[in-house]
Amino acid sequence: MTAPRHDVLALGNAIVDVLARTEDDFLLAHGLEKGAMRLISEAEAEAIYKAMGPAHIISGGSAANTAVGIASLGARAAFIGKVKDDEVGRLFTHDIRAAKVDFNSPVAKDGPATARSFILVTPDGERTMNTYLGACQNLSSDDVTEEAVASSAIIYLEGYLWDPPAAKEAFRKAAELAHKHGRKVALTLSDSFCVDRWRDEFLDLMRSGMIDILFANEHELRALYVAPRTEDALSALRAENGVLGVVTLSEKGSVVVTRDETLTVPAFPIHELIDTTGAGDLFAAGFMTGLARNKSYRDCARLGALAAAEIIQHLGARPEKDLAALAAENGLA
């Protein structure tokens, strides 16, 4: 086993975010579940865009955000995802490369447009996502190369990949190749509705030994175990063999769970909550950067909290500050 070229290879839906501030009334009027991600058709995308306010267009995509966060923290990240050869796809490609993430997935020449998520940010900072998957439907196992997986210490997979059918095969292939080459596989549960859609398959993945590290927030974890209380869900997670569990609890911080240990780490203080989009993605970025540097789980979670705190203090899920400098200022370099 040679030294990996990347600390993390992230695999996910390549999405550009269209973010607008809105009042809670808008969610009610459009029957939207606050805080959730729902999948929408092209026609629904047009309708919601027409109805929503002035927007910021910022590259997004859960695993892509994580890859960018890792690069901003000074670690080495790569990303696999599918965009189309269109304006929005070029924007996604520009931004992720400009962030120093290796991204070389073949671009779709035809088929649906590059994916967009229409994100409504309410005054409480909560985001509600409406995602048109578009070109992400064309991500397939052909996009996952053995060389790319073999040369990354951790393969990071988003649960959202379970939505486009072909991407599921890409996910499985990446996980299998990772273990073949002695690499770790991390999964983020993405969203509680996504967990509702794919609960049994996610549990199967964990219990078949395919997942080494699980990232979730408390809602997703409760959804996974159909547990009304977070405590019960954490107990169930503790019982999963060989899985390092990393659970974020918003302003209450995070919990790192192994069979032997339960570690609680506080959130990082913030000045003002603006937009929670990307909080979980950036927490995972910090945590995995810590792992890449052989830090204690406590310091991994601190790095995660630091990166999440930066992302929720501005609009969009891509860092606006140099996270490596921020980590150094806070004794977490």
Next chain:
Amino acid sequence: MTAPRHDVLALGNAIVDVLARTEDDFLLAHGLEKGAMRLISEAEAEAIYKAMGPAHIISGGSAANTAVGIASLGARAAFIGKVKDDEVGRLFTHDIRAAKVDFNSPVAKDGPATARSFILVTPDGERTMNTYLGACQNLSSDDVTEEAVASSAIIYLEGYLWDPPAAKEAFRKAAELAHKHGRKVALTLSDSFCVDRWRDEFLDLMRSGMIDILFANEHELRALYVAPRTEDALSALRAENGVLGVVTLSEKGSVVVTRDETLTVPAFPIHELIDTTGAGDLFAAGFMTGLARNKSYRDCARLGALAAAEIIQHLGARPEKDLAALAAENGLA
């Protein structure tokens, strides 16, 4: 003369901003004059985009930003400008309409793409703009209707309109129609390099009685009078017959200059300077909203300062807060 339907009709280049944070080194390496706006070709646009970091895409355009600011303050604004029927043009149109500005200019079906400004924001919050004018070249006097001008209390024109040749005619037509219908004409000088390009014509406009209100920052004003000191430029402005001069001085506030009066109004306190893009545009929005409400020049300048303070505390030149609510909180409703 019937009551106007709009408080302000703004005429300007319809531009979408591509904003990225950068270090000062980047400006040096690309030979860019910090704080200025330069016009670039399509090829230069591609080169600068390729070189710049991850970006936020946010609708912009100087006079368009002003129109949006006026609408956010609760006054009635309209905008005339030219976009192409492309993705970026649809984005511009969506955002300005979503901001409740009336915008119905005919869209170009062919010709160059919708304009983009590649804006580099340095750590000091200063912005340096590289503008590809594209479809703005096709704005012409046909886009200015007598009905639109006649039904607005103030016609607001940006100096940048002097760059695309046909737009100059649109500018002249709007100003002439405004006076025919007893409306006021306001001009913003836009940028000191723009003033260098068009100094004599701007002075002619002022001295021929075509301009009732002049907005400028101190750099632009010094450029207009080729005066090394702001004091001298302000004296020259004071001598212009029948022109209300409104000069912004960044953190030093603003000065309102008439033949009889020179009024200094402080800047509004801010928490953190993030990006100066749109500061002058939003100052003008506040000032003209004050005029529409028959406020004193001092309160007009305070409203301007309030709107400018909001815009410089986040990325991009479109307000993120409800400016009317902000004004009410500060006793300026």
